[in-house]
Every structure is written in structure tokens, then in C-alpha cells.
Amino acid sequence: MPYLGGEETVRELRRALSNPNVQSDQLRYRNTILKVIRAMSQGVDMSGLFSEMVKACATVDVVQKKLVYVFLCSYAALNPELSLLVINTLRKDCQDPNPMVRSLALRNMTNLRLPSLVEYVEQPLAAGLRDRAACVRRVAVLGWAKLHNLQASSEIDAAVVNELYSLLRDPDPVVMVNCLRALEEILKDEGGVAINKPITHHLLNRLKECDIWGQCQVLRVLQRYRPQSEDELFDILSLLDASLVSPHPPIMAATLSLFLSLCSGQPAVSLAALERVRGPLLAACGSGSREMRFTALCHIQLLLRSIPGLMGAHYKRFFCGYAEPAYIKQRKMQVLVELVNDENVAMLLDELKGYCTDVNAETAQAAITAIGRIGRSYSDRCLEILTGLLGLKQDHITSAVVQTMRDLVWVCPQCSDTVCFALEGCEETLQDSQGRQALLWLLGVYGERVSSAPYTLEVFIDGVRSEASLGVKMELLTATMRLFLCRPAETQDMLGRLLHYCIEEETDMCVRDQALLYYRLLHCGIEETRKVLQGRRSDPSLGVLIGRPAEPVSQWARSFNTLEPLRQGSIETESVSRGSPEHTMFDPKPNADLSNTLDCSRIEKVHSECVRCPTIPRCSPQSLQAAMQLVNIQTLAFTPPQTLPWRVYLYTHTCLDDAPHSTLILGELLYTGEEPQKAEVHKGSADGGVGAEGIEDDM
């Protein structure tokens, strides 16, 4: 409606505004102006009325003034010449006895944002800084920042900066905070306000007088301060202690952020601060506003990176409510995965199981992925749930389950038997390309154990003509090749058909080239092909990805209370929908920081030791693995279950972030299985290649 009648409305309003009868009746005049504003806010272009509105500005009615100012500030940029007319009225208003009128005029004078008007604005602004009413000073201080934004390149008047610095000691707290804000903007190139000891102590002493917005601003600026002595540091910290548990989440977050930056050299103090904010953060997680809950959750994820056990006892707080929005549910699941331990695993899995059937497909998939993550430590229970979910025959659930199983098998090859058994028959419910790709990968890699694999592939090959997804076609080619290597008799015929189709009829270059490559590879002989295609079945870094070691606080302290942690989630969810594991997972993340620093020439000492363990109560490899992760021992590799002798290779390293050296310990666990009730744990390199060595390495 408003977009169509625009022209007509403007003409009608212009007639009304210039009608002397309307102008003389204050009420009618104001109502006409109101109509203009209303039309403006609906998106109609009202800039044609500029000169009429400038005239309307000269009035004693404060409401009318305010309305006209709203209009002028929106359209000033389009009519710089006409705006010059307004300046006169505004400057006169700056002399008004009523401080409200003065501040209003000053604010709007700076809001016009026209570089041509700067020379007229400077004088009233300078007077405003010395006004006796605080509300005028508040506006004037920020006015200088606006003026600076207008002409960022121009020289900053040193006198003004000095005056702003002295206004930091203004009796009105808002003026003080506004000065900080203005100076931050004006001195951006010099790194913001100079924060020295007197200013810091002044700001800290007046912190309590500010409103919550002011407190946040002050706390943020103070992050740049470096205390000169330890005593001073602890004085500041004890002063801030009350704000750390403030009921206002913004203040709490800003204080913690300040704590972390002040204590960057004192990890123990930082950790104590994190413990202290647990309560307020949990309260923010239960707050009435869902946006607040979401942000608090994201920040809790950051904290958990340093203290994985921080929220252990409160895991129930992260159970999802029925009506919560999807983005909160997904975050909560990410947190739940981090909180899993022996005692709550049953309860957590039960809860996550309930989310798998959520109406929102994305939430359901996130829940299934979460179960898969827990499956890395508790594979038996999780696989049971996942196979159960396949029985539901829902296409999005099946797809997510198959993808999760693929990822799980890649990390924990010991699960492959269960997965292979579960795969039978699920191809009927799979609809989307991601799920089918995952299925094809599994069939290719574990084809010899899935009896129906050739038949499943045959269905795919028969339908390859109508296949739209490029990824599925590529995966199908590789899977068929792999299956051919282990079950040639059943697969030869269909492989021929597939290669023929892909080389002769396929239009997509990628698929055609891949097929040609395989075709030529087969010409080179079966051994050659096997070498190329029989790649790894699992992640080369194996269990390393599972429990991540506690990171030092300094790793994430900078991103606390910024938008950074809120963004991370989107990256993580993207990585869920990816192709086969070997294409993307080859960059071993946890090893990245080791590989470039681990240099054999630098190994200084090698300790070798052998420990013989008398008796170990019988337990499954998975629970042993999980138990060791709790004490920060990670698994590098282990032999498949039920093989003898059974071996695990382990590593652990010290994680003192400030120490120049860090120690890496490698070890081997050997179970000979001679007597069923006895196990031996060796640490050392004495006999039979059982070794543990300590490597001291510069980091």
C-alpha cells in the first residue's frame, strides 16, 4: 500500500504543511508532521518535503521539534544545502534556558552528519562541554566522537582531547563513561584511551556509580591495563570480585574477561575465577530470554575447553526443554557430549535418544551425531541405540545414523562388526546424497563382511543413469572398485557396466576422469590397484581425537565475551555434512602443533622403564581406554579386540602452558593373555619391544 501511493501522499502532505491555517493551529501542524514521519517509517521516500520540514523546525513545541529532527536527520545527506538553514535554529536552541532543549539541539546538530556543517557545529559543542547541566555535557562529549567520524582523516584538536580527558573526572558517571567512549573512537589510531595507573584507579573507584552499560564499557577499556605489581593486581581483583558474580550477565562476562586479561600470567587465579563464575553462568543458562541462554551456553563451551569437569555435576541443566528453539538444543547437545562420564552416561544417552526423534530434522541429526561422539568412548551402548534408530525407517534419521556410523568406524575400527551387521537393508530408506555416500563408503571399505554388499551396489549401479548427485557417483565408483578387490567374482560384471557407463555416457568430467583412472589402473594389474585403493580403514591418529586435553585458558581468553564463540557452532555443524572421512580428516589436528616441533636431534633424555602389573580386574578395552583418558593418557593405536597379544600404544604430555619445555611420554601396554585373569602392563623398553620413552622437547 505505502509503496504504491507514495507520490500522491507526498503531494497531499506538502499541501497540508504549507497551508497557513494548519501552521497556525499547533495541534493540526503537529499531526501533519506525525503523518510524514509515519509514512517515512513505512519506507515511502519523503525527501521532497525537506524544505517544508525545515520551516516546521522553528517552533517552541518540544515534541514537534523532536519529530522534525527525526525527519531531518534521515534526509539531511540528500539535501546538504537546505540543511544549512536548520543550523541557525539549532544554534539558537543551544542557548535555550531549558537544558533539555539544549541537549536536544546539540544532539541533532551532530546527528545531521554533514561535513559541510562542521565549522558551525564546533563552537556550540565546545560550549556544551562546559555546560552546567550534566545531560548537555553527556551529549556534547559524544558529539565530538561523531564529528571525528565525519572527517576521520582530519587532525584531532589536542585541546579537545585534553578537555575530554579532564572530563573523565566529571561528577556525573554517564559523562565519564561517554568520555571513555568518545576518546576510544577519536584516538582509535593511537590504540584508544591511554590507560595509566591514576586513570585506572579513578575508574575502578567510580565503577559502582555507573549503570550496567557504563560498567561494561569501563571493564572493557581496563583490559588494556597492566598492573605494575602483584599487590596492585590482587587489590584490583578483590575490588572486582563482587562484579564477577553480578546478577547481570553482561557485567559478569565483562568482569571475567578483564580477570582473564589481568591474570594472563597467573593460570591458577584464572582457573579460580572460572570456578567462581560457574554459578552466574548457569543462572544465565536458565534465564527467561532464549538469546541470553544461547549466548551463555556458547561461553560455557569455551570454559569447558580449559576445565572439562567444570559443569560435571550440573549436566541435567543442559537437558533440552520441549519448546526450546533448535539452535539452543543443538548447543546443549554439544555441551552434553563434553560432560559425559561413567556415572551419567546411561542417563545422558537415554536423554539424547529422546531427541533423535525431534520434529526438527537438524536437531535430530545433531542428537545422532552427539551419540556418535559419545560412542568414541562408550561404543557398545551407543551402537545399540544407533542400530535401534535404524529400525524407525525414517529417511533423515537413517541418513544421519549411517553418516555417524561411518565417522565412528573411522575413529574406532573395533565397532566395525556391529556396524556391518546393522547396515543390511538400510539402503531402502536412504534418500539424501550425504547418507548414500556414507553407506557406499562403508560398503566399499567393509564389503567383505557385509554379505549383501554386491546386491546393494547393483541397485545403485542400475540407477546410476538417473543419479543426480556427483558425490554419490564418485563414491559409487570407488566403492565398486574396492568391493571388486575383495569379492571379484560377484562384482566383476557390474563393475564393467559401471565403468562403461561412466566412460562412454557420463557428461560430468570429474566422474569420467575418475572412471578412466580406475580403468587404466586395472590395466596395470591387480596388485597395483590394491596398493592405490586399499587405503586406510581408520584415522591414522586413531583415538587421539577423543577426549581432548584441557587447553590453557590463554588459548581462548581473547575471544571470551566477543561474537567469536557464537560463530563457532556454524563451522562445526558444517563439518558434519562432508564427504568420506579419508578426504577431509587427513589433517590430524591434535598433531599439528607437535609435528613441526618434534625433532629427533633435540631429544635430550630417553628414560626407559618397565613396570609389571600383577593383576588387573577384567574389563573391556573401551572402558580401559575411557579410564585412561580421565587421567589425560591418550591412545595412539591398538590391536583389534580378541587378538593376542593385545597391545595399546599410549601417549601423554604435560600441559604447563608457560613452561619452556614440555614432556612427551610414549608407552606401550601389552596383554599377553597367557592366563585369563592376569594382565601385564609394561612401561619400558626392556624385553620384547615393550617400550616407553620420555622425550623432552622445546615447545
Add this chain to the structure above:
Amino acid sequence: MIHSLFLINHSGDIFLEKHWKSVISRSVCDYFFEVKEKAVDPENVPPVLQTPHHYLISIYRGKLFFLSVVQTEVPPLFVIEFLHRVADTFQDYFGECSEGVIKDNLVTVYELLEEMLDNGFPLATESNVLKEMIRPPNILRSVVNTLTGGSNVGDTLPTGQLSNVPWRRAGVKYTNNEAYFDVVEEIDAILDKSGTTVFAEIQGVVEACVRLTGMPDLTLSFMNPRLLDDMSFHPCVRFKRWESERVLSFIPPDGNFTLMTYHVSSQNLVAIPVYVKQNINFFETGSCGRLDITIGPKQNMGKTVEGLMVTIHMPKVVLSANLTATQGNYTYDLTTKVLVWDIGKLNPQKLPNLRGSLSMQAGAPKPEENPSLNIDLKIQQLAISGLKVSRLDMYGEKYKPFKGVKYLTKAGKFQRLSLSFL
């Protein structure tokens, strides 16, 4: 900090925009609309979106999006809290925060936004201060204004702004001096199939309505303050005294305000006021099912449970429900598959029961999951946590005020799970 604000309604129209720095084109919201389109349900739009040049931080309240555009790195909690404050202020001024109301009071809205933020920084957000600068609209005043040509803008400088007590205006006068407190508690609980509590928590709030002359200094003490786990107070409460003596000592703001909110989360303290016996079966053959629900009182401390309501989200295959209720009435919404049973007052002599048959889509497989129940209830004159106000004292003024405390318990997120799939 906050560059611009857009108000967007349920169907995706921008109906108000305000810029505090340079004008940003409306097209920036297109990124938001794209995500909103994808999310289907407006509740599922994530609060922070990244565009090539801006961040969009939004909150969703009362079917409106408050979308702020931010150009630099900001503390997200700060912006979210501020947007909620804006919405709270609208609510406070106009009684509700909806598109119609905002459009009707466009002028006041612009004035408020202008006062609340300057150059993107929060300026005056305390409702008492704002109310002195811009008076809230009411019928009497608009009639007077029309007759006299007066305005709703105060022409004096707000006095409270420079006083020691920024939340209270000076020179308050009443003929009737009264102070009323409402203790409202919501139980959030999840019970499992067997009726044992999985999770229970009480979210409590003490709302106050204080109309007292002058500068009264109040002290409110509780019989059992140690019940409370984590609290958050109105800024007027002296935190030191609460920490040392466990009493609330404060100079109250004038009018209605939230004095404190609290949690009680220790499970043994949370009494569950009703019990539910439920039996929902789906038969293998004949495409029908049976439903039987009975509700009875549990720990309600001798008070009557009122406003009882049960909501069940049925599986998709349930076509209709043919039930009889011994008390109250039920509706089954065919499109959303929600069964609502409105019971009303719970009579402990004659327990309400709902039973009957469910008919399902023919040929559809038996639903794998049993639905969960959401329960809604109210108990007057009882704070279920057992929190009691013992006394209210007033210092600093001579007169005797009227005092009163009211208790109310409600069900918040009260869920009973009956997971039985697999």
C-alpha cells in the same frame, strides 16, 4: 556500538527503523530474511548472524524481531540485554509490546529510542528516568492534550538523574501509602515414565508494587532465606546486607518492579504437587489406540490445585480422539496433533480421569514413541518452595503503610516423559 535497529514483524515486514550512526540500507536485513525463511519457525532463527560487513544480532519477543546491526566486535551479552531492555521499556510504556501498539505510538517510540541510545551507546535506560522525560501515554492525558495542546514530553530536567538513588524519583507523594509483594514460583520439572523426578527446579520471582511517599527505606525478611540457591536482585537491594544478614534492605523504586528472582534447584526441596497415572497404548492391529489418564494431588500442602491443564503432543498418525472426561473438557487439534485437556480445579475426592480410544491412519505402522505430557497448574496462596516473608519494616518515614504479601505457584516447564520407543 549499536549502529541501527530494525523492528520486523512476524511475516517479515520492516515496520520501524532507527539509525544512530550513518543510515544503513534496509537491504542488510535480506540476510536475516534468508535465514528466517530457512528456519521455518521464527523461534529457530539464531540470534547472531554474520554478513559480509555487519553482524545482525536479534531477539524475538512477542512475535516481533528486534534486529540490531553492529559493525564492530561487541560483547554479545551486552547487545542482547540491551535489546531486551528496549522491549521491556515498550512493554512498560504501552502495556504490551506488539506491532499494533508500536505503530500507534510511533512518536513515543522514536523519542524513547532517541533517549535510550546516543551514537550507538546506551544513554538512559532506567524506566523511572525515561518516564520523567517522556511521559507514558494514557487515556486521560491524551484527552487533556487534545484539549489544551499540551504534550507528553516533560519540560523539566529529570531530577532523579543526579540524585544518589537513580532509580527513584524525588518528591513522591501519595495519599494511600501501600507496599505489596507477590511471590510467584514456577516449577520446571521432568518426570520419567515411572513418575520419579528426573529434573526439578523452582524459578521464583518477587514482584513488588510500592507506592510510598518520600524516601522510605524498607527491610524485607524471610522466614527461611537459606532455601534460595541463586538470586538476582534489583539494583536497589543492598547486597552486603543480604550476604551478612540474609535480609533484603532497599530504597524501592516508585511503582511496579521486580525485586528479586531466584532458583531453588536442590531436588529434595522441590515438591511435585500432582501425580499422573497414564496409560497410552497403540494396538498392532485395527489402527486404533487406547488412552487413560488420571491425575491426583500429591504434595500440595493442603491448598487446592487450580487451572489444571494437560497438553499431549500426539504422534502424527493419530487421526482423531474419542474420549470422555469425568471433569473439564478436551480438544484435539487435527493439524498440530495436540490434545489439550482443560481440567480446572482438582477435586481430591473425585479424581479427574480422561479415557477413550484414539483412531489412527489406516495402514500406518504403529507409532514407535509414546507422547510426552505437559502439565500446567496453579496454586494460590502457596509458594511451593516453602518460602515465606516474615516481616516488612520501614525506616526513614513516619507514616504507617499498608502491607501485603501474595503467593502463587505455577507450572513452568512441567513435563512428564514417557519414552518407550526401541
